[in-house]
């Protein structure tokens with residue numbers, strides 16, 4: 001349904017551009033949740049903003065394509081997407097308080113989105129229906145609430161309701177539960193899963209939390225230094241990661257049983273755009289790296305099951321980096 005091919009996002013002068021997102025290819029199907037995971041600064045948000053046509057000033061799509069339902073929307077400005085009826089991608093951000101207008105009732109804010117995207121619908125009825133879809137109790141009365149009168153979890157549900165106003169084919173959720181405590185986080189993840197199934201909608205869920213990935217993902221795309229280094233279905237990827245970065249990232253998950261051993265970390269830090277080394281960008285931090293990793297093209301490994309990894313020395317099942 002959404003097909004991204006070789007997407008490249010650059011910043012800086014056109015004569016010497018800096019690559020932020022480097023040749024990302026991914027697809028999302030109806031009723032599927034794809035989790036995009038990686039360390040801070042690896043390009044997750046810039047990828048999603050490029051898909052939405054909402055890149056900040058200074059950053060631009062410099063290559064590749066984005067197709068939604070077979071239509072090329074790569075360079076379509078947001079208002080043109082709405083006019084062309086191709087605004088069927090919606091996004092939810094991390095902190096709802098910065099997206100909601102604090103001095104306007106939430107009902108009015110949802111109705112505003114309905115008027116733009118669904119002009120034939122009765123705005124108040126549809127706003128109530130959207131609040132019910134995100135399981136806000138007593139939806140009719142909650143329409144008159146101001147954002148500060150709602151909890152963080154309820155505010156994030158309102159943001160999801162606004163995103164659903166355009167009846168999206170694909171919902172992009174950028175760390176929507178990071179600011180929530182674990183019980184509320186679980187509720188919001190449950191709502192996103194249900195909406196994905198009930199509306200047959202694709203979801204790209206961005207997170208750096210592998211615990212969240214395990215709860216919600218159908219497929220996972222692991223990003224490092226602007227590139228997808230591994231993609232695959234969630235269960236085989238967790239059971240036997242192919243890329244040393246994926247395996248090291250998973251080893252960093254806190255394990256209460258091994259508390260006395262302290263926290264695992266990946267030594268060093270991810271390179272910033274403009275400072276990414278040739279060859280495999282993870283090589284300087286990779287325990288398996290050899291000379292061949294430090295220059296030239298990195299081969300694509302494609303074992304069975306639609307999996308894919310970029311690595312000279314992928315891991316066998318049970319092996320650690």
Ligand SMILES: Nc1ncnc2c1ncn2[C@@H]1O[C@H](COP(=O)(O)OP(=O)(O)OP(=O)(O)O)[C@@H](O)[C@H]1O
Pocket residue numbers: 011012020038039040041042043044045046047056057058059208272273
């Ligand atoms: N307007 C901009 N111009 C140039 N570079 C930018 C701009 N905005 C962000 N960047 C850079 O792009 C890189 C990727 O940022 P991005 O926000 O996509 O990372 P991320 O993986 O989403 O991180 P986080 O998990 O912290 O949100 C970062 O190195 C950031 O400094």
